[in-house]
Amino acid sequence: MIKFKDISIVNKLKLQDPEVAEHINSKVKKFEYLMSISKLNSSGVEFKSIVRSAKKWIQKILNCEEIVFYRFKAEEELFIYNTHEGKDKHLSEKKIPTSVNSFPRECKNNMAITEYSDCTADIKLSSLPEHLKKLGVKSLLLGPLIYEGEVIGVIEASYRSLHKFSNEDHYFMEAICNQLTASMENVILTERMNSQFVQIVQSLADAIGKKDAYTGGHTKRVGVFADMIGDEMDLTFEEKSNLKLAAVLHDIGKIGIEDKILKKSSALTNEEFEIMKSHPALGHEILGHIDNFKNVTDGMRYHHERPDGKGYPFGLVGDEIPKLASIISVADTFDAMISTRPYRKGLPPMVAFQEILNNSGSQFCTEVVTAFEKGFKKTHMYRPKGLVKNKRAS
Numbered sequence: 001m002i003k004f005k006d007i008s009i010v011n012k013l014k015l016q017d018p019e020v021a022e023h024i025n026s027k028v029k030k031f032e033y034l035m036s037i038s039k040l041n042s043s044g045v046e047f048k049s050i051v052r053s054a055k056k057w058i059q060k061i062l063n064c065e066e067i068v069f070y071r072f073k074a075e076e077e078l079f080i081y082n083t084h085e086g087k088d089k090h091l092s093e094k095k096i097p098t099s100v101n102s103f104p105r106e107c108k109n110n111m112a113i114t115e116y117s118d119c120t121a122d123i124k125l126s127s128l129p130e131h132l133k134k135l136g137v138k139s140l141l142l143g144p145l146i147y148e149g150e151v152i153g154v155i156e157a158s159y160r161s162l163h164k165f166s167n168e169d170h171y172f173m174e175a176i177c178n179q180l181t182a183s184m185e186n187v188i189l190t191e192r193m194n195s196q197f198v199q200i201v202q203s204l205a206d207a208i209g210k211k212d213a214y215t216g217g218h219t220k221r222v223g224v225f226a227d228m229i230g231d232e233m234d235l236t237f238e239e240k241s242n243l244k245l246a247a248v249l250h251d252i253g254k255i256g257i258e259d260k261i262l263k264k265s266s267a268l269t270n271e272e273f274e275i276m277k278s279h280p281a282l283g284h285e286i287l288g289h290i291d292n293f294k295n296v297t298d299g300m301r302y303h304h305e306r307p308d309g310k311g312y313p314f315g316l317v318g319d320e321i322p323k324l325a326s327i328i329s330v331a332d333t334f335d336a337m338i339s340t341r342p343y344r345k346g347l348p349p350m351v352a353f354q355e356i357l358n359n360s361g362s363q364f365c366t367e368v369v370t371a372f373e374k375g376f377k378k379t380h381m382y383r384p385k386g387l388v389k390n391k392r393a394s
């Protein structure tokens, strides 16, 4: 590859006019950084990895203090971004609903490079990530990532001093957005394929909903709780996708359970309960043969195992239980506890929450319970003031 900095005219200029040479050199470097972004191969990786790699180059091209990538999720109508929090700078995922007046929303609506030479008095400032507010951001330049006519994300470059944006800044921001979108094509296509696959799997899970209304609704709620837990754990993109599928499918084996047991309106006898306990194995019989689906089916197959070995069907202990199964176990049990059945009333969510915490390490994996506790305290599903303190943690 030709390296611009090797072009002899620049070297000659260095001798004749160092200032002009420096100016040209800085432009040449910017083009080199742009080319580095274009070479990012998105095959088999996720959006986050691409933006992490691109960040340092974008910062250099735009001479800004910080870069934030907002991923736009059309189906959920929100922007997602990652930020480092706390003393340990833990990376966590944050969301801004599109109903909130924010800088990325403005850029998305404009579908064009959007600048704020002085954003200090703007009402949208409140939507800025906390670390940017602390940085004392004064100017912002935002660019939309447009794929097939739709905005899939927004890049936000922030400046600590008042910045007067030039045509060149706009030009480079546009070039960055174009390069990044091209580099992420595989990610976008993979995500679309995954989402179609989840829909197919969902329709499979709906079959169980038709057989037993409780299990149908339960499956959906377990998916929500598992997602909430997964968001608080350091899961890879692949693990998150598998978790979604495993949560949807975790009770698919109940298709094979007789209606008189599955739909029984009173408590199950010991014998009936033994039959009911076969559902993880039945689920594995249905889906276990699918290639590359092992992690998903394991999440389903072992979701009734417990770290203390008292679970079923195998009585696995501690780390023998796959992580995804441990997450589903907590999500599943929490929902089962708060659900009202014909033969018993559901527990208040706060009581069920405390039950999960009390059984950390015995019935549930400690790491998963910690994530559940964090996610639960952030959620708006239940009143946070009703939350009780984890006795074990205190």
Ligand SMILES: [Fe+2]
Pocket: 250, 251, 279, 303, 304, 332
């Ligand atoms: Fe189950």
